[in-house]
Amino acid sequence: MTIASHPGGETRPSTRLKDKRAIITAAASGMGRAGVELFLAEGATVCAVDINEDALDALKAELGAGDRLVTLQADLSTAEGVRGSINEAAERLGGVDILWAHAGIPGPGGIEGLDVGEYQLAFALNVQSAALGAGEVISHMRRNNGGAGGGAIVFTSSVSGMVGSMWSPVYSSCKFAVVGLTKSLAQTFAPDGVRVNVICPGLAETPMKSGFTGRGVSAEAAKAAEDKYVSNVPLGRLVRPEEVAQAVLWLASDDAGFVTGIELPVDGGFTCK
Template identity: 65%
Template structure:
């Protein structure tokens, strides 16, 4: 098993890619602290995988207190930390015209600030255990611009920069930091990008437009992103740090 004996923390763990990551980490031998705002969904995770393998931590990561205290609770429950997948994020406003600053601030807080605070909080615990692996979730929108989601794109570019910078800062401590950049995924958050107006026809048209630009001709599956992250946090990637890895069916290869 690739993560035997490892202590892992996953944020936004109760659905989509994060949930797929919890499943893979547990399957590969890790104990996981699963952080999410949805306490009921976390309870379902524990019921499926068992409380000896998954510890639920309910928290709102869009607040500084939630972002830091959830990591503290996760580390305390696990007895340390070897892995952090900082996956939490949200689409944010669709336009800079008449920008809703409250929505803007929340998007930056959840996409960027929570990742930075989480990494800062967990790093000393990884250092104490001789090293570790951190993965941030960015997006293809963190590698190329997004006309539908400019604030999300700005935030995710920030996440890529954060990941590369911390890879340099933490390398002497044997803490690897990488970034995964998924394309549009078939998850509950998908409609937040494609159907902002609430019109199902608009959502379908936008999804079709995006798929048409993907050389492999489909959306990414949550498990495909989780598989990439599993590799990045495993010893198989022991000399890989500072990488922003697209999982996008070739979208950013153009």
């Protein structure tokens, strides 16, 4: 049995995802990258999908996982990019047991004078990519276990998909849609032995943070917005990418084998107030 170092420095047997084949989208930075690292440490073979090819190359070089990590550049704002990446990933992995559909962007702030193109891009990345990805991966998951099926799909929503967001009604509406998609597909895919769940992280220490707090404002105003958010978090800080990855790991693993259709906040208590 191998022992791996996990994000946070702890070591323990790497078995929770042993022999599992996982696709993670938006995998080159932030929460997605933390997921790649953790899934590898837990024994999975991973296909990391991202639009940023340079970042994928750096990920591959830095993690040194050999054949257990494959990378795939794709534009997930298009139907062709989503479907093509899922099918290519499945071919390169030899099948799929886990999909973490994590792609998304903050999108435009406000609603007055909303640019339709920006709205459509936000919907395409936050909602369409998740729906099309699930619709494409299910045919591969049905082949698992000698045709009996089985697998786990995890979507990424947000606390903004649970309580709304004054910063970004477009983002919030997209993330509410992802929660609805989760609860629907959990029923649709249950006969195939495929579980579908969604995580709802709070504001995180990732490159995307400024897309929420710093959109069109000064550094001081961005810091004030972040401080205001943190003041409403009972645990008193932002969530870390590796903490989100741990939640996804649980939902994707057999430890959550009877869990489907749930929205799991990873928010330090923000949504319990």
